Amino acid sequence: MKVYITQESSETAVEIHCRTADEKIGKLKKYIEAYGMTLSGRSGSETRVVALNDILYFESVDGRTFIYTRDSVLETDKKLYELEEWLDQSDFYRCSKSCILNINAVEKLRPEISRNITAFMTGGDAITISRRYVSGFKAIIERGAANE
Numbered sequence: 244m245k246v247y248i249t250q251e252s253s254e255t256a257v258e259i260h261c262r263t264a265d266e267k268i269g270k271l272k273k274y275i276e277a278y279g280m281t282l283s284g285r286s287g288s289e290t291r292v293v294a295l296n297d298i299l300y301f302e303s304v305d306g307r308t309f310i311y312t313r314d315s316v317l318e319t320d321k322k323l324y325e326l327e328e329w330l331d332q333s334d335f336y337r338c339s340k341s342c343i344l345n346i347n348a349v350e351k352l353r354p355e356i357s358r359n360i361t362a363f364m365t366g367g368d369a370i371t372i373s374r375r376y377v378s379g380f381k382a383i384i385e386r387g388a389a390n391e
Contacts, residue, residue, distance in 0.1 A: 266386070273334070284310045284317025291317060295334075299364045300344040301326055313366045336380055338362070338372040346383060 257275050261268050280295045299311045303323045310317040321329075327337050337343050344362060353361045358374040372380050 282310065282319065282321075284319045286315060286317050291315070293317065295330070296347070298345055299348045299366050299368065300342055300370055303341045311366070311368065336376075336383060338370060338376050338380060340373075342370060344370050344372075 259268060259272060281292045282295065282298070283290055283292050285291075293310060293312055297312050299313065301319075301323060302309050302311065308319050308321055308323060308326070310319055319326075323337070323341070323343060326343055327335075330343065334346055335343050336346055344364070348365045349362045350365050351363045353363070355361060355371075358377065360372040360377055360380065362370045362372055364370060
């Protein structure tokens with residue numbers, strides 16, 4: 244793959260030249276588009292803007308939704324179902340009734356006797372992928388591995 248950077252005075256644009264626009268190219272396009280996407284959250288009286296790529300997971304607890312990054316926990320007004328509709332399904336996956344994880348932030352997986360899977364995130368957190376969601380998660384992981 245060749246990468247070229249040309250500086251111009253107009254807006255920033257990215258062009259992808261390829262033989263076929265397969266799933267791997269589609270994922271690259273979505274990744275580039277998501278690069279500038281952000282979400283805001285509150286921590287006390289402070290509001291912060293977080294890049295999607297920096298988010299490890301979202302969790303809903305007692306009707307409140309939280310954004311977890313490597314170094315902070317923020318609260319958002321969005322509900323999990325709203326985030327699920329808005330986020331790219333190939334990068335974020337609803338892994339239980341109360342959690343959506345960033346697949347790109349998963350470091351390792353451990354199967355459990357209960358047929359759940361524990362996902363260890365880059366920040367060190369352990370997230371349970373409940374058995375109801377395991378088959379969909381495996382399909383995404385296998386599809387991603389096939390495209391590498």
